[in-house]
Amino acid sequence: MDTLNKIINWFTDGSSNKLSYHYFSRKFTPMAFIGPALLVMAILLVFPLLFSFKLSFQQWHMIEQASPFWIGLDNYFELLANKQFWNSFGLQLLFVVVAVSFELLIGLLVAVLLNREFPGNKIIRALLLLPIFILPVVSGLTFRFMYNPQYGAINYFLKLIGFNSIAWLSHPETAFAAIIIQDIWRMWPFMFMILFAGLSSLPEEPYEAAIIDGASRWRTFLHITLPLLKPTIMTAIILRTVDALKAFSEIFVMTSGGPGNATTLLSVHIYKSAFKFWELGYSAASSYMLVFIAMIFTVLLVRNMFSE
Amino acid sequence: MHKFKSWSRWKKGLFFLTVFIILFVELFPIFMVVTTSFKPKLQIWTSKSPFELFRPTFKNYLQVFKDRNFAKYIKNSLIIASITTFIALFLGSLAAYGFARFKFRGNFLLSMGVLASRMIPPITLSVPIFILISEWKLLDTYFSMILAHISFSLPYVIWLLLPFFKGIPASYEEAAMLDGCSRQRVFFSIFLPLVAPGLVVAAIFTFMLSWNDFLYALVLTSSRAKTAPLAVSEFIGQFAPEWGMMTAAGTVFLIPVFIFALGLQKYIIHGLAFGGDK
Numbered sequence: 058m059d060t061l062n063k064i065i066n067w068f069t070d071g072s073s074n075k076l077s078y079h080y081f082s083r084k085f086t087p088m089a090f091i092g093p094a095l096l097v098m099a100i101l102l103v104f105p106l107l108f109s110f111k112l113s114f115q116q117w118h119m120i121e122q123a124s125p126f127w128i129g130l131d132n133y134f135e136l137l138a139n140k141q142f143w144n145s146f147g148l149q150l151l152f153v154v155v156a157v158s159f160e161l162l163i164g165l166l167v168a169v170l171l172n173r174e175f176p177g178n179k180i181i182r183a184l185l186l187l188p189i190f191i192l193p194v195v196s197g198l199t200f201r202f203m204y205n206p207q208y209g210a211i212n213y214f215l216k217l218i219g220f221n222s223i224a225w226l227s228h229p230e231t232a233f234a235a236i237i238i239q240d241i242w243r244m245w246p247f248m249f250m251i252l253f254a255g256l257s258s259l260p261e262e263p264y265e266a267a268i269i270d271g272a273s274r275w276r277t278f279l280h281i282t283l284p285l286l287k288p289t290i291m292t293a294i295i296l297r298t299v300d301a302l303k304a305f306s307e308i309f310v311m312t313s314g315g316p317g318n319a320t321t322l323l324s325v326h327i328y329k330s331a332f333k334f335w336e337l338g339y340s341a342a343s344s345y346m347l348v349f350i351a352m353i354f355t356v357l358l359v360r361n362m363f364s365e
Numbered sequence: 366m367h368k369f370k371s372w373s374r375w376k377k378g379l380f381f382l383t384v385f386i387i388l389f390v391e392l393f394p395i396f397m398v399v400t401t402s403f404k405p406k407l408q409i410w411t412s413k414s415p416f417e418l419f420r421p422t423f424k425n426y427l428q429v430f431k432d433r434n435f436a437k438y439i440k441n442s443l444i445i446a447s448i449t450t451f452i453a454l455f456l457g458s459l460a461a462y463g464f465a466r467f468k469f470r471g472n473f474l475l476s477m478g479v480l481a482s483r484m485i486p487p488i489t490l491s492v493p494i495f496i497l498i499s500e501w502k503l504l505d506t507y508f509s510m511i512l513a514h515i516s517f518s519l520p521y522v523i524w525l526l527l528p529f530f531k532g533i534p535a536s537y538e539e540a541a542m543l544d545g546c547s548r549q550r551v552f553f554s555i556f557l558p559l560v561a562p563g564l565v566v567a568a569i570f571t572f573m574l575s576w577n578d579f580l581y582a583l584v585l586t587s588s589r590a591k592t593a594p595l596a597v598s599e600f601i602g603q604f605a606p607e608w609g610m611m612t613a614a615g616t617v618f619l620i621p622v623f624i625f626a627l628g629l630q631k632y633i634i635h636g637l638a639f640g641g642d643k
Contacts (some may be wrong), residue, residue, distance in 0.1 A: 086548050088464030094456040094519060101516040102482050105493035112493065117494075124535070167387060170380075173369045181384060183627050188391055190622040194579050194594040195615040198393050198601055202401070202608050210397055210415040246391065301487045306579030310598045324488045331492045332584060344489040353486040359477060 091119035119335040132342035133244060142343060144318055145326035148233070149347075152322055153301045158238040161290070163241070164248025169278070174255045187248060188243045198305030200239040202224065209294065226312055231321035236308050236320050240301065248293050255289030256282070295358040302351050322345050398619065402612035409608050415609070425609035429600075435614060438596040445507055445592060446575040449514040453571050457522030458564060458641065462552055463521070476527065483520040487580055490516055495584045504597035505587050513581040518571045529563040569625065593618070608613075 113132055117125035136142050167185075171178065188196070203210045203223035212222035225235045259282070267277045281292075308314070314321035314329065321329070327347065331340035358360040372380070401409055403421040412419075429435045494513050503509040537559065538551045546555070557564070582595040595615045597632045600607040 087463045087467035087469045087472075089549075090467070090552070091366070091460045092521065094460035094572070097515065098479075098482065098519060101494075101512055102485070102490070102520070105490050105497060105516070106485075108497065109493035110490070111533050112496075133640055170383065175369045175380070181388065184388060185391055186396060186626045187622060190573065190626055192577055192594055192597070192615070192618050194577075194598050195398065195618055196613050197392070197609070198598065199398055199615065200612070201601070203394065203397060206413055210393070213414055218394075242394065244392070262641075299484050303488070305486075305488055305582075306577075306594070306598075309579070309583075310412055310601070324486060327492070331495075334573070337492060337496065340492050344486075344492060347486050348489050351484045351486055352481065355481050358484075359480065 067110065074085060097233045109341040109344065112338050113345055115338045117337040119337055122333075125338065132338050135339060136346070138344050141318060141325065142346075143246055143319050146317075146346065148321065149302070149323040149350075152233075152237060152240075152304070153298055156237050156244070156301055157294060157297050158278040159237075159241045159246045160245040162254050163245040164250075164293070165290075166247075167245075167249050168252040168256050169282075172253065182250075182253070184247045185247070187246075189247050189250075191243065193243070194310050196243050197239060198309040199310045200235065200242075200307075201341060204235055227316055229316060232316055232319050239305065239311065243307075244297065244300070249299060251293040251296075253287060255286050259285050291361045292358070295354050295361065298354050299351060299358075302347065302354075309346055371512040395619065398612045398615040401608055402616045404609060406609050427612045427614035428607075429610045433596070433600070433610065435593070435617075438591055439617075440594045441507070441590055442576055444516060445510045445590070446572050448511050449575040450506070450571045452511070453515055453518040453522045454564065454568055457519055458526055458557070458569070459552075460561075461523050461526035461530050461580055462529055462556065466535065476523075476534075479520045479523050483517075483524050487517055487578075491580055491584050494581075498585055504585060505590050507590050509585050510581060510590055510592070513585060514575040514578060518574050521574060522567050522571055525567050526560075526563060530560060535560055550553055578612060 076085075082223045112125065114127060114129055115125035116122075116131070141243075171182065206212055206222050206224040206227075209225075211225070213220055223231055225231045263281045263285070264277065267281055272280070303324070304317070304322065305328065308320055308322060308325060309328070312320040314325040324347065327340050327344045330336045330343065369377075369380075372585075394506060400415070402413070402425050403420050403423070405422050405424065408417070408419050460479075464472060464479075490513075496505055498509045498512075531547065533548070535557070537555055541551050541555050577594065578592070579594045579598065582592040586592065586595065592612070597611055597618075600610040601613065
């Protein structure tokens, strides 16, 4: 602590001298607090990002080439013409849209359902949170285990209600549904938690007015609860969307992108092109497309935060 | 809305049935992990029903910890996550204080930059970080893993703490400064004790973020610095999936999760919601 104080003192006035306090505190004190973090982020975030931006204009097959060479926009042209890229791009968007909508729907329904005083409410809410904190790799592997056509638990339940067992991870459509189901299972409680916190902090007065007016429960929900909850819902959607864009490990251990390319989301595509085919320039270019999508949602989040 | 007590028996019954079904679906995979970890191998591969009775065995646990040396990977994970959490929390709390308490040009832009960097998918950074780390000959070291983990946890910490810090009234600090305290003394002896609960939340979540990481472990480590999540994934090979070992390791991971989710519920809500809330 002492050395740190000295360093900070060196950056700032370091004395109780009024004059220098006024002068320096405006100019340098904020930087003494923020500077170290900014420096670290510049080295660990900005520099790698710029490095990969440069890389996206180069060709570098790490195994065959000693060093990269410039090819201009070729990686981007290749990417735009690459069916596999567009396939991954589409799968990524579909994954995010389907998973997040279901999570929102289930989370909202359960939040409304549980938003009352009943015996055991606290322990039930706590238990519902458990899936969020499970290691994604363990979640992915456990679902892979449960999807197994011979001894998997999911097929046991399917047979119980009279369906045939399905080799979930061996067919393109069911494999894609399987990774979405895993994501919904693990993350709808996240939506629930945020929406529940939002619901329980809503003001009472509009509801009292609605009761006096004799409004039906459904109309009350539609015209009072939803509009009041809208900012919370928006925040929850955007946070989950950004997280769903990061999904990698659970999908990688469930299907490694297969069968074929049926579950090769953009993140898996980038991983494969970099660390399986060693096309580093191409993978840098495609990772910038993912950043681009993430930034759109960031802008939405910022606008949502400041529009209240 | 809150008239539960006045409900009829039928309505209450229906309500609890729905709650039970939801809980069953959410907890079933966890039940699978725990029970499978105590099952003999043969029974895992032949069992017709997940509720089949079995004679519990510790063989899977023995295999995980004796044959596969799992304790070493847990140790690696703990070391990497602890150091990452310490550094990210230290730098992050200083920065969040700076953003929350000072008016200066670029404050808004810089804090938006921090938010934006929290949104960047780690896969994007994994390629350049891998190249740089391998050029610096630092592959498979704790150091490289800690660097990589700080890259995503530092913006996260700042963004988690910022709204929390802003909510603390500045009057204490102003009083102390009028008495002649320097800014840094105000920060360390007055402000930090005030925000201790927030720091605990941030520490837990940062630790978890680093602990959960699989991508960087996959890209940057091979044996010496290999972390627990990567080791778990290797139990499931292409041909003979070792479900017993995977679930045994998974059960070990569940213990802190249980303590955490059941014991610290009100902190969790804060941590989850403030990931980007105002």
